[in-house]
Structure formats: structure tokens, C-alpha cells
Amino acid sequence: xxxxxxxxxxxxxxxxxxxxxxxxxxxxxxxxxxxxxxxxxxxxxxxxxxxxxxxxxxxxxxxxxxxxxxxxxxxxxxxxxxxxxxxxxxxxxxxxxxxxxxxxxxxxxxxxxxxxxxxxxxxxxxxxxxxxxxxxxxxxxxxxxxxxxxxxxxxxxxxxxxxxxxx
Amino acid sequence: xxxxxxxxxxxxxxxxxxxxxxxxxxxxxxxxxxxxxxxxxxxxxxxxxxxxxxxxxxxxxxxxxxxxxxxxxxxxxxxxxxxxxxxxxxxxxxxxxxxxxxxxxxxxxxxxxxxxxxxxxxxxxxxxxxxxxxxxxxxxxxxxxxxxxxxxxxxxxxxxxxxxxxxxxxxxxxxxxxxxxxxxxxxxxxxxxxxxxxxxxxxxxxxxxxxxxxxxxxxxxxxxxxxxxxxxxxxxxxxxxxxxxxxxxxxxxxxxxxxxxxxxxxxxxxxxxxxxxxxxxxxxxxxxxxxxxxxxxxxxxxxxxxxxxxxxxxxxxxxxxxxxxxxxxxxxxxxxxxxxxxxxxxxxxxxxxxxxxxxxxxxxxxxxxxxxxxxxx
Numbered sequence: 327x328x329x330x331x332x333x334x335x336x337x338x339x340x341x342x343x344x345x346x347x348x349x350x351x352x353x354x355x356x357x358x359x360x361x362x363x364x365x366x367x368x369x370x371x372x373x374x375x376x377x378x379x380x381x382x383x384x385x386x387x388x389x390x391x392x393x394x395x396x397x398x399x400x401x402x403x404x405x406x407x408x409x410x411x412x413x414x415x416x417x418x419x420x421x422x423x424x425x426x427x428x429x430x431x432x433x434x435x436x437x438x439x440x441x442x443x444x445x446x447x448x449x450x451x452x453x454x455x456x457x458x459x460x461x462x463x464x465x466x467x468x469x470x471x472x473x474x475x476x477x478x479x480x481x482x483x484x485x486x487x488x489x490x491x492x493x
Numbered sequence: 494x495x496x497x498x499x500x501x502x503x504x505x506x507x508x509x510x511x512x513x514x515x516x517x518x519x520x521x522x523x524x525x526x527x528x529x530x531x532x533x534x535x536x537x538x539x540x541x542x543x544x545x546x547x548x549x550x551x552x553x554x555x556x557x558x559x560x561x562x563x564x565x566x567x568x569x570x571x572x573x574x575x576x577x578x579x580x581x582x583x584x585x586x587x588x589x590x591x592x593x594x595x596x597x598x599x600x601x602x603x604x605x606x607x608x609x610x611x612x613x614x615x616x617x618x619x620x621x622x623x624x625x626x627x628x629x630x631x632x633x634x635x636x637x638x639x640x641x642x643x644x645x646x647x648x649x650x651x652x653x654x655x656x657x658x659x660x661x662x663x664x665x666x667x668x669x670x671x672x673x674x675x676x677x678x679x680x681x682x683x684x685x686x687x688x689x690x691x692x693x694x695x696x697x698x699x700x701x702x703x704x705x706x707x708x709x710x711x712x713x714x715x716x717x718x719x720x721x722x723x724x725x726x727x728x729x730x731x732x733x734x735x736x737x738x739x740x741x742x743x744x745x746x747x748x749x750x751x752x753x754x755x756x757x758x759x760x761x762x763x764x765x766x767x768x769x770x771x772x773x774x775x776x777x778x779x780x781x782x783x784x785x786x787x788x789x790x791x792x793x794x795x796x797x798x799x800x801x802x803x804x805x806x807x808x809x810x811x812x813x814x815x816x817x818x819x820x821x822x823x824x825x826x827x828x829x830x831x832x833x834x835x836x837x838x839x840x841x842x843x844x845x846x847x848x849x850x851x852x853x854x855x856x857x858x859x860x861x862x863x864x865x866x867x868x869x870x
Contacts, residue, residue: 338850344795348550358554 357486368443370470370480373424375445377417378468379460383436386410393431396421417460419445420453429472438468441480524616528605535782536749537567542783543749543790550794571742579738582645589643594736594743597636600629601750608757609684611767611774622683623671626758627664631713633751634660637722637732640744644735652722652731655801659712659719662808667709669816673702673823674762677834687766694765697839700846701819703763705812710759712804714751716789718796719804756785811853818849 359366368374377399386403387410398421402414429439442465447453462468470477541556541564548555556563581590607622609615619625634656641653675681677698678689689695696703712719723731733744760766760781769777799807822845826838 338854341796345791348791348795351552352546352550354552356549356554357552360554360557 359486366486367481367484368441369483370477372439372441372443372469373426373471374440374443374469375422375424376419376440376442376455376466377422377428377460378438378440378462378466379415379417380436380438380462381412381415381457383434384412384415385434385436386412387433389431389433390428390437393427395425395427396423398422399428414456415460416454416456418454420450426471435473438462438473438476439471441467441469521616528602528616531610532602532605532750532753533746535753536746537571539749539752539786540567540570542787543793546787546790547794550791574742574745575739577738577741579740580735582735584645585735586643586645589639590735591740593636593640593643594740594747595636596639597633597747598743598750600632600636601747601754603629604754605757607683608761609687609766610778613684614767614775615684618682618684621681623675623681623686623758623762626683626754627668627671630751630754631660631664633714633747636744636747637715640736641732644732646735648728648730649732649734652724652728652734655804656715656722656732658801659715659722659804659808662805663709663712663812666705666808666812666816667713669813669820670699670702670706670709671762673699673819676820676823676827683761683766686762687768690765690768693836693839694763694768696763698834698842699763699819699823700843701815701849702823703759704846704850705816705819706763707759708807709812710755711789711792712808714748714755716752716755717793718798721798721801721804724798752786752789753782756782756789759785815849815853818845 386401388401388403391397391399391401398418400414400416400418401412403410404413405411424439426439428437468476470480544566545555545563556566559565559569581587604626606616607619607625609618637656638653641649641651641656644650674686674695677695678686680686680689686695715722722728723733725731728734733741736744757778760778764781764785765777766781767774767778769780772780822842826834826841830838
């Protein structure tokens with residue numbers, strides 16, 4: 327009420343408008359995704375669980391381990407001529423906070439964020455992954471985070487389940 | 494033996510359908526079982542319906558995992574509640590804590606004694622039927638205040654006190670809205686009221702009365718938007734904070750049973766009860782009950798919860814004067830046309846309805862908890 331004028335109001339217009347909104351929604355399609363059966367495509371630049379490491383590209387420079395704020399990456403190297411050979415590359419994914427700093431730090435594009443998000447384990451020891459377990463595979467693809475060209479190849483993100491495959 | 498004879502006389506055995514086999518007590522037993530089954534069954538369906546409809550109105554899906562379309566969800570909930578531990582607080586008033594759910598539930602079941610499911614198909618056709626409904630219906634609040642008191646919990650007691658405030662205020666517009674119907678039908682008996690609607694449902698003659706009754710009844714049974722006695726954000730769960738297990742289930746049953754009572758009473762006194770073409774009477778009655786309930790679900794989904802001062806203001810500043818006007822107008826109309834209202838009166842009453850609501854909304858400017866000071870000039 328501004329200025330104390332008597333306005334013609336509160337005769338139920340707002341109530342009628344609200345009722346109209348709810349009844350419209352009754353005939354709209356629900357937005358719920360019934361998760362285990364229905365899945366949405368995640369962001370192409372998802373910082374998913376479990377790093378993907380390419381051994382062939384790694385020079386053992388340990389930049390990723392230095393960049394990691396959690397100290398989740400353990401890398402053991404040995405001199406091999408004028409280079410380093412990686413003897414052990416171990417990531418404790420239980421410590422990993424999916425910040426992506428290691429991916430941004432790596433000068434040789436050897437480490438990428440994972441694209442998957444269902445990586446719960448039954449044993450704590452299974453969270454510690456090393457060497458071959460970190461390689462890219464069908465089950466653990468790499469995300470396009472920090473790599474726009476790779477991201478463009480992934481399917482576009484969906485926010486709603488397609489109406490056709492609903493009940 | 495005298496008491497038996499007395500009670501059967503009080504229940505007007507002459508109102509039994511003449512072709513009913515057996516005696517009064519057979520009739521009593523059959524209908525008691527029927528009513529119990531009806532209330533329990535319909536409440537289970539109501540809970541499911543409400544959850545599904547509310548979910549769809551909120552762009553959700555609702556329970557859909559237990560059985561086809563989630564139909565078994567209410568049964569699963571009931572089973573869970575039966576298996577839950579029944580906790581009684583140490584400082585609670587044990588006897589009353591036990592008694593409260595029963596006091597809340599029994600009146601809800603008792604109301605169905607007078608509701609006609611079809612022509613003559615009622616446990617007892619009381620000649621004071623609607624008065625009985627109003628009187629018994631408000632006893633359920635005794636269960637709520639008993640629960641609030643016996644729990645020995647400030648939230649429970651606050652919730653119960655809010656319920657009493659609502660009951661005291663809304664009983665008046667509720668009864669007055671019913672009075673309009675009673676004047677037109679010329680009887681308090683629910684069967685007679687249904688008979689009075691053989692051509693036109695009374696909602697057309699009493700649009701204002703219907704609105705008042707519906708609002709007041711929703712407030713009486715503490716249905717959203719008037720469910721502030723269990724306003725979870727302020728009072729945890731209100732009167733049933735300290736209840737768990739089967740006793741909570743009884744309160745839950747009573748709550749939805751009250752919704753069923755209101756749906757059934759509205760269907761009977763405003764929508765023509767079991768009357769309707771083609772389909773069998775009981776189906777018409779059930780259909781109307783469900784229609785009214787779905788309307789209540791619709792209202793619940795839409796409206797935010799009112800505050801306690803808004804609740805009181807709505808009763809005393811809006812519903813009460815409108816109920817008086819409705820009563821006056823109806824009485825004058827019945828005085829002018831004592832042998833039944835002619836159908837053009839419908840338009841007159843709808844015009845009055847459409848005129849009176851905006852006028853009173855305008856008069857109902859102050860209050861609502863806001864201090865609205867006119868600007869100085």
C-alpha cells in the first residue's frame with residue numbers, strides 16, 4: 327500500500343492465477359529423471375572421478391604431483407639416460423577433490439580428468455589406483471576438461487530426459 | 494434389553510429401507526463393517542492420490558516404485574508404521590497419550606453413520622443428520638488437544654492450541670453455511686437434503702455457502718493452507734511430534750479420514766449426493782467424493798500456509814460476515830418462494846456471490862499482520 331489509497335485488491339485474483347498455474351503443471355511432463363534407469367548426458371567438460379593417465383606421454387616431471395593440493399598423486403621416477411623413467415604412478419582417488427589442477431599443470435597432456443561419475447568402491451584399498459589401472463579405456467573415458475578439441479567430440483550435455491523414452 | 498430398544502428407537506428404525514432383510518442389528522453390523530472398510534480403503538487411495546497429484550502439479554512423478562504406478566505405497570507406509578517402535582516420552586501423560594489417537598479417529602468414523610451412500614443406504618438416517626455431523630466432526634479436535642497436552646512438549650501444545658483457535662473460529666461460518674442449505678432443503682436429515690437436490694445440486698443455489706463451507710471445513714480439518722498446527726518449519730510436527738508407530742498412523746488415518754468426511758459432506762449437501770443420471774448411485778457418490786478431494790489437493794498444492802493472525806482474520810472479518818449475509822439472503826428467498834426456489838434464483842445467487850466477494854475483500858483491507866498506516870496529507 328503506497329500513499330494509503332484504498333486499492334481494489336485481494337478479491338482472489340492471485341488465488342485464481344495460482345490455481346491456473348498448478349493445473350497447467352498437472353498436464354505438463356514431469357522433469358524428474360529416474361536415475362538408475364534414465365541417465366542424463368553429463369557436461370562435456372566434466373571433472374569426473376578417476377584421473378586418466380597416458381603413460382606414453384608422461385616424462386616423469388612430477389608437475390602434477392606438485393600441483394595437487396591434496397597430495398593425492400605419488401610418482402616415483404628413476405634416471406634413464408638423459409630422461410626419467412616412471413617407475414610408479416599412483417593416485418589415491420579417495421583424496422582427489424576433482425579440482426583439475428594436475429590436468430591444467432601437466433605440460434605434456436599426459437593426464438586428463440575422467441568422464442565417469444559412478445566410481446564408488448566397496449574397499450578403501452580399491453580407491454588407490456596405479457599405473458595401468460589409470461589408462462583410458464571403454465569403461466573410464468577421459469573428459470574434455472582443458473581440451474576443447476576433445477570436448478567437441480563428446481555428446482552434448484542434456485538437462486532433461488527425452489520425452490519419448492518416458493512412460 | 495431396555496437400552497437396546499432405546500437405542501434402536503433413537504436411531505429411527507423406520508428409516509430402514511423396507512426391503513432390507515433381517516432386523517436392525519443385522520443392518521447395523523453390515524453397515525458398520527462397510528463403513529470401516531470404506532473409510533480405510535478410501536483413505537489409502539486418498540494418500541496415494543494426493544501424493545501423485547501433488548507431485549504432478551509440482552512437475553515431479555511421485556511414488557511410482559511400489560507396485561504399478563506406486564499404488565501400494567500407502568500399504569507399504571502403513572506396514573512400516575506398524576513395525577516401528579512405539580515411543581512414549583517419560584514425562585508424557587501416559588494414559589492420555591494412549592487415548593489421544595483413538596479420540597481423534599473415532600469421531601471421523603462416526604460421521605459416516607449418517608452419510609447416505611445410495612438411496613436409503615446409510616447406517617442411520619438421523620433426522621438431525623447434519624447437526625450430528627457438525628457436532629461429532631469437531632470432537633476430533635479433542636484428540637488433537639489431548640495429544641498436544643499429553644505429549645508434554647511445547648511444540649505439541651502450541652500446535653494443539655492453534656487447532657483450538659481454528660476450531661472455535663471456523664465452527665461458526667461452517668455451521669452458518671450449512672444453515673443456508675438446511676433452510677432450502679427444509680430438513681436437517683442428509684437424506685432429505687439429497688432429496689431436495691433431485692433436479693439441481695444445491696451448489697448452484699448456494700455458491701457463496703459452498704465457498705464458505707469449503708474454506709471453513711478445510712480450516713476445521715487443518716488442511717493446507719490452514720495446516721498451521723503442524724507447520725513443520727515452526728513446530729516440528731505440531732501435535733504429533735511425540736508420536737510414532739501405530740499411534741502416529743492413527744493420527745494420519747484420522748487426518749485423511751477428516752478429508753474424506755469433508756469430501757463426503759460437501760458431495761452430499763452441495764453436489765447432490767448419490768443423485769445423478771445413468772451411473773449407479775454409489776458410483777456417483779464416490780465420484781463426487783473424489784472430485785471434491787482432488788479439488789482440495791489442488792488447493793493444497795497452490796496455496797502457501799497462512800499465519801495464525803491471517804487465519805483468525807479470515808474467519809472473523811471475511812467468512813463470518815459473508816456467512817451472515819448468505820444466511821439472510823437465503824432466508825429471504827425461502828420466505829418469498831416457500832414452495833421451492835425457482836431456477837432463475839440461481840443467477841441471482843451467483844450475482845450476489847460475485848458482488849459480495851470483491852466488496853468484502855475490499856473491506857478486509859487491514860489486518861493480515863501488516864500495519865498499513867495511511868500516509869499523512
